[in-house]
Amino acid sequence: MKLALAPDRCSGCRACELVCALDNWSALNPKKAALRVHGHFPTPGRYTVSICDQCGTCAEVCPTNAIQQNEHGAWLINGEDCIGCNICVQECPQGVMYLHDDNGMVPIKCTLCGKCMEFCPTGALYDADGTIPTRR
Amino acid sequence: MIPGYGGNILRIDLTGKKASASPVPEQWKREYLGGRGFIARAFWDEIKPGTDPLGPENKVLMAPGPYTGQFLSSSGKLHMGALSPATGGYGDSNMGGHFSLELKQAGIDLLILEGAAETPVTVVIEDGKVTYRDASAYWNETTFETETRLKQELGEAWQIMVIGPAAANGVVFACIQHDFGRQAGRTGVGTVMASKKVKAVAVKGTKDVKLHDARRTLAAGEKMMDQVMKQPGFTAWQPYGTPEVVPWASSQGVMPTRNFQTGVIEGFQNLDGPTMKAKVTEIDKGCTSCAIPCGKWGKGVLNGKEKPQEGPEYESIALLGSNLGITDIQAVAYLNGVCDELGLDSISAGNVVAWSMECYEKGFLSEEELGRPMRFGDAEAAVAMFHDIAYGRGFGRILGQGVRAAATHVGLGTERFAMHVKGLEISGYEARYAPAMMLSYLTCDIGGNHSRSWAVTFDVATGRENFDGKAERVIWLQHVRPLFDALGCCRFPWVEAGLDPESYVGFIEPITGMSFTWDELLKVSERVWNLTRMISCRHIPGFGRAFDNPPPRWVEEGQETGPTAGKHFTREQVDDLLNRYYKLRGWTEDGIPTPGKLEELGLGFCAEAACK
Numbered sequence: 001m002k003l004a005l006a007p008d009r010c011s012g013c014r015a016c017e018l019v020c021a022l023d024n025w026s027a028l029n030p031k032k033a034a035l036r037v038h039g040h041f042p043t044p045g046r047y048t049v050s051i052c053d054q055c056g057t058c059a060e061v062c063p064t065n066a067i068q069q070n071e072h073g074a075w076l077i078n079g080e081d082c083i084g085c086n087i088c089v090q091e092c093p094q095g096v097m098y099l100h101d102d103n104g105m106v107p108i109k110c111t112l113c114g115k116c117m118e119f120c121p122t123g124a125l126y127d128a129d130g131t132i133p134t135r136r
Numbered sequence: 137m138i139p140g141y142g143g144n145i146l147r148i149d150l151t152g153k154k155a156s157a158s159p160v161p162e163q164w165k166r167e168y169l170g171g172r173g174f175i176a177r178a179f180w181d182e183i184k185p186g187t188d189p190l191g192p193e194n195k196v197l198m199a200p201g202p203y204t205g206q207f208l209s210s211s212g213k214l215h216m217g218a219l220s221p222a223t224g225g226y227g228d229s230n231m232g233g234h235f236s237l238e239l240k241q242a243g244i245d246l247l248i249l250e251g252a253a254e255t256p257v258t259v260v261i262e263d264g265k266v267t268y269r270d271a272s273a274y275w276n277e278t279t280f281e282t283e284t285r286l287k288q289e290l291g292e293a294w295q296i297m298v299i300g301p302a303a304a305n306g307v308v309f310a311c312i313q314h315d316f317g318r319q320a321g322r323t324g325v326g327t328v329m330a331s332k333k334v335k336a337v338a339v340k341g342t343k344d345v346k347l348h349d350a351r352r353t354l355a356a357g358e359k360m361m362d363q364v365m366k367q368p369g370f371t372a373w374q375p376y377g378t379p380e381v382v383p384w385a386s387s388q389g390v391m392p393t394r395n396f397q398t399g400v401i402e403g404f405q406n407l408d409g410p411t412m413k414a415k416v417t418e419i420d421k422g423c424t425s426c427a428i429p430c431g432k433w434g435k436g437v438l439n440g441k442e443k444p445q446e447g448p449e450y451e452s453i454a455l456l457g458s459n460l461g462i463t464d465i466q467a468v469a470y471l472n473g474v475c476d477e478l479g480l481d482s483i484s485a486g487n488v489v490a491w492s493m494e495c496y497e498k499g500f501l502s503e504e505e506l507g508r509p510m511r512f513g514d515a516e517a518a519v520a521m522f523h524d525i526a527y528g529r530g531f532g533r534i535l536g537q538g539v540r541a542a543a544t545h546v547g548l549g550t551e552r553f554a555m556h557v558k559g560l561e562i563s564g565y566e567a568r569y570a571p572a573m574m575l576s577y578l579t580c581d582i583g584g585n586h587s588r589s590w591a592v593t594f595d596v597a598t599g600r601e602n603f604d605g606k607a608e609r610v611i612w613l614q615h616v617r618p619l620f621d622a623l624g625c626c627r628f629p630w631v632e633a634g635l636d637p638e639s640y641v642g643f644i645e646p647i648t649g650m651s652f653t654w655d656e657l658l659k660v661s662e663r664v665w666n667l668t669r670m671i672s673c674r675h676i677p678g679f680g681r682a683f684d685n686p687p688p689r690w691v692e693e694g695q696e697t698g699p700t701a702g703k704h705f706t707r708e709q710v711d712d713l714l715n716r717y718y719k720l721r722g723w724t725e726d727g728i729p730t731p732g733k734l735e736e737l738g739l740g741f742c743a744e745a746a747c748k
Contacts, residue, residue, distance in 0.1 A: 011429050013422030014234065015361065018207040019354070026350035028205060029241065031342045038292060041316040042280050042444045045418060045433050102344065119361050121209075121427035122420065135365055 001072060001114055002128040003051055010047040010124035012039050016116035023115045025108075032100055034110035035125075049124060052096045052110035058088035067109075074112035082106045138165045139346035140202040140648035142240040145178075148259060148266055150332045151192060151251030155266035160245045166650060167738060169660055170201030172621035174246050175217035175228055176667045180742060182248065185674050189221035189324075190306070190331040192252040198239070199246045201624020202648050203640075205237025205345065205424055207357035209364045210626035212236055212423030216320045218328040221308040222484070222538050223559040223583045225672035225679070227323030230621055231297075232423035232431070233315035238295040241341025253333040258286065261339045271335035276301050278477040279313040286338055296338045300479020302526040303330035307536035309484035309561070313476060317421070317433070317446025321481040323560060323582050348649035356643050360635075364427045369634035376409025377430035378450035378632075383408050385454070385565070388596055389698025390573070392459040392566045394512050395490035396555045396689060398696040399566035403463035407453050416469045421446055428628055436470030438515055445473030448482070451586070454564030455486025460493065461512030474519055478526035483585075487561035488535045488542060489521050491554055500548050506531050552688040558583035558672075568690035569700040570595040572606040575713050578684045579610065581668040589613035590631070600700060603709075607716040615661035622660060663737045666721075666729045670742040673728060680726035684714055 014037050017030035025032045036050045059067040059075050066081035067088065077088075084105025089097045097107040117127045123134040137143060137159070144157040160174070168177045175197045187193045197217040205211055214236035220227025239247065243264045256271035274282050279300040286296045296314065303310035303326040310326035311319040320326070347353050364370055373380055382404060385391040389399035405411065416436065422429030436443045448456065448469050456475070457468040475482040489510070495501040496510040503509050507530045510517050524532025534542050539561050543554035555562045560583025567573035572591035580588045589610045598605060616637055620627040623640065630637045638654045645651055652660075673679045691710060694702035705713075718725060722733040731743040 008419070011420035011422035011426070011431075013424065013426045013429060015207065015209075015425045015427065018205070018425050019357070022207050022350060022354045022357070026347075026354075028207075028345040028347055028350075028353075029343070030237070031241070032344075039315070041433075042284070045444050047419070100342065119207075119358065121361070121365060121422075 001112060001131050003053065003110070003112065003117060004126055004128035005049055005051055006124050006126065007046070007048050009122045010037060010049055011122050012037055012047045013121065015119055015121060016125055019115045019119050023113055024111060031098070032102070032108055034098065034108050035096055035116060050094050050096045051125065052094060054110070054112065055093060057091055057093055058097060058109065061087050061091045063087065072112055074110070076111060077106060077109055079106045138162055138648050138650060139348045141165065141170065142200065142243045142245045142345065144243050144264065145246040145248065146244045146261070146264060146266070147248045147250065149251045150249060150253040150257070150334065153253070153268055157243070157264060165202070165648070167660065168664065169622040170245060171199050171204070171213065171215040171624040172228060172230070172618055173660060173664050174199040175215050176664045176671065178246055178248065179217055179226065179671055180667060182250075183219050187219050187675070189219045189224065189328060192250070192332070194219045194328055194331065196249040196325060196329050196332065197246065200236040200240045201622055203643060204240055204624030206625070206643065206647060207354065207425055208360045208625065208643060209629045210423060210426040210428065211624065212426065213621065213624050213626055214239065214320070215621050215624070216312065216325045218323070218325050219675060220323040220560070220582065221327050222324045225558065225676045226581055226668045227325065228582055229311070229320040229322040229325050231312065231314055231318045231320040232626060233295070233318035234424050235295040235297055235314045235339065236624060237424050238339045238341050240345055241343050242339050243341065243343055249329065249332055249334060252331060256333045256335050258336040258338060259334055260290070261337065263341055263343060275335055276304050279479050280316060280477050282336055283313070283316060286336055290338055294338045294340050296336055298336040299326045299330050299334075300477060300526065302479040302536070303327050305526060305528040305536070306330070307480065307525055308538050309481040310479050311481045313479060317431070317476055318423070319476065319481070321483060322585055326479055347647055349646045352646040353643070356646055360629075360639070361427055364629045364633050364635055367633040367635060369632055370428065373430070373632040374428055376413055377432055379407070379409040379412050379448075379453055381450045382453060387699075388592070389695060389700050390566045390570060390592055392454050392562075392564060394461050395459060395494040395553060396562070396566050397494070398698060399700070400698040401458040401461070401463060404458065406463045407457050407465050407468065412465050412469075415466050423626065426626070428632060430628055430632065434469065436468070436473045437466040438470035438519065441470070443470050443473035445469055445476055448472040451564040452482040452486070455483050455490070456518070459486050459490045460515070460518055462515050464515070467515040471515060471518055471522070474522050478522060480522060480526060483563045484538065484561040485522055485525065487555055488525070488539045489518050491539050491542065491550070492521065492531070492535060494553055495546065495550055500546060500550050501531070552692065555687050555689065556584050557686070558683050560584045562687070565592050566695065567592065568686075568695065569600050569703045569705070571600075571603055571705065571713055572609050574686060574690065574705075574710070575606060575610045575717060576613070578686060578710070578714065579614070579717060581665065581672065588618055590617070603713060603716070607713065607720050610717065611720055614665055615658045618664065619657055619661045622664060663739060666734060666737055667739055667742065669729055670734070670739065674742070680728055681714060684727055686710055
């Protein structure tokens with residue numbers, strides 16, 4: 001499973017943000033999603049999406065090795081080892097690690113659960129490995 | 137506290153710049169659900185008889201619902217209400233986009249704007265905390281300019297609603313715009329916001345919306361998203377949105393043309409979905425969690441000038457296209473962009489300008505009086521008149537008071553073709569020989585609007601001449617369609633894609649913990665329908681059957697062309713339709729809910745306010 005992006009297809013519906021937060025945090029709260037849709041209106045009249053490509057920069061800069069890669073290729077934060085320094089948030093090249101008051105010092109990060117790809121109605125988010133079928 | 141809600145009523149007094157929060161009564165959630173239900177219930181308590189629609193005692197009410205922002209397709213709706221400056225009675229409108237969830241995440245289920253600021257302000261709400269910004273410098277700016285400005289000042293994560301110059305200058309059909317093209321268009325809610333000197337409301341919310349059972353809410357949402365995208369109707373509607381209706385409406389002769397003189401225009405093919413997709417649409421633009429989406433973003437073009445805009449959707453194509461005698465989709469999109477940036481309801485704006493064109497062509501109004509020749513088909517003349525309306529110049533100032541007031545001002549029999557019900561301009565269906573659709577317009581609680589009961593397909597399916605079953609169908613639709621407005625989501629997954637509406641029952645328990653059957657949900661809708669009728673009774677002197685009358689054109693003239701050319705019903709036949717409707721509703725012969733009916737619905741508190 002590899003999260004990929006075709007931003008020209010994005011309609012800005014943010015179903016990805018909703019399902020991400022609901023699946024990972026059992027919350028109706030797109031502020032807890034690990035990706036973001038950005039609208040650029042009235043000009044140029046387009047959406048862009050910030051997603052995690054599991055580049056591993058967060059793990060490289062983490063001073064406590066709190067971020068480890070699992071067997072599916074996702075870098076996951078071990079909350080017990082995280083000291084809340086936020087260096088990973090600052091250094092994330094895509095800007096997709098987020099802080100939320102409810103989660104204390106531990107950032108929110110993509111777990112590669114696949115829900116955003118599964119439910120993106122337009123195929124703007126898709127699985128580059130083809131494991132998850134694209135909607136259209 | 138029942139979950140699925142933001143939790144609070146936030147009351148903002150613009151006069152004293154004070155804000156206070158209180159919990160939403162739990163009983164309201166069970167009896168009114170949210171959204172339109174909360175609006176109607178709060179309207180009764182908050183807006184007293186004798187209120188001037190543009191006085192500080194009127195209030196702007198805004199409410200998401202329990203389904204708002206949920207991971208189910210098309211959950212971005214926000215409902216708004218106010219005493220309407222267009223009709224003098226119950227007014228409401230709703231818009232899509234992303235504002236509604238943000239408001240709910242700020243902890244708000246009902247926002248009340250009351251009083252009036254001395255100078256223009258932008259109201260800023262962050263997780264329930266309210267601050268005010270001076271908006272004097274941009275009070276008369278276009279909607280696009282102000283939303284762009286506030287996005288730059290506050291940040292892109294904020295959701296913003298704005299009014300344009302039309303509202304600032306007292307046009308009674310001014311809308312509230314959000315997300316560069318989503319409108320709460322009808323009944324002048326933007327005009328009321330302007331009377332409070334509020335240019336914009338910006339909101340940011342970061343809180344969780346509590347769910348009764350998050351895992352089952354997710355599972356229900358996954359199933360629903362999946363089902364929507366597998367519906368045959370999804371495949372047909374998705375590429376075009378509501379312009380898909382254009383060829384059908386034209387072939388049935390129900391597409392308003394040249395101020396409702398007829399119901400089909402030569403060249404309607406140039407206004408259809410595929411033409412729009414080829415010539416206007418650049419990308420899809422969706423509301424919260426919408427799998428469809430009907431929103432299309434692109435450019436309008438008129439004589440080489442370009443205007444970025446969202447849409448046009450069917451209603452705007454009907455009122456700014458065929459009803460103005462225009463069949464160039466790029467020009468219609470341009471006109472739509474003009475209405476949006478000025479903050480004009482495109483339905484009412486198209487309707488009043490069409491009336492002015494008929495007045496000009498028939499010699500009731502001169503070039504001098506109108507400021508220019510107003511001929512059907514002249515898009516440049518329409519652009520100029522929209523600006524005159526929005527900035528209160530020349531005859532535009534008269535048209536900005538709505539078609540009923542304009543026709544009363546001009547007289548000379550022009551009232552006969554002033555196409556409104558209760559003072560609200562009729563929207564995109566030429567319904568003189570479509571009894572269920574006509575009855576829908578006549579009895580719609582805000583005036584001449586289609587959204588409460590879109591019954592024209594039923595007329596075509598069951599016989600245009602036939603009255604049997606029509607009142608029953610209209611009542612059913614008036615309960616099912618506004619139910620979505622109370623739940624806080626869009627009905628297009630049902631109306632467009634073809635999902636079973638009863639499937640929406642399945643979300644209420646996982647989200648809120650409350651149990652409802654489908655019939656119990658419809659009972660809520662019936663309660664709200666009777667309440668909004670009583671609100672208009674309370675505010676409009678002599679309200680009753682006389683306010684459910686069709687415009688004379690619909691009962692005196694046949695359409696010029698089309699499959700029902702020459703045909704119309706008589707006043708007596710329309711009275712028969714209304715009689716059937718009132719009887720089924722348990723209302724008096726004058727169209728007033730009886731005390732017994734009100735008691736049955738738990739509305740005993742408004743029985744004493746029956747029309748005087």
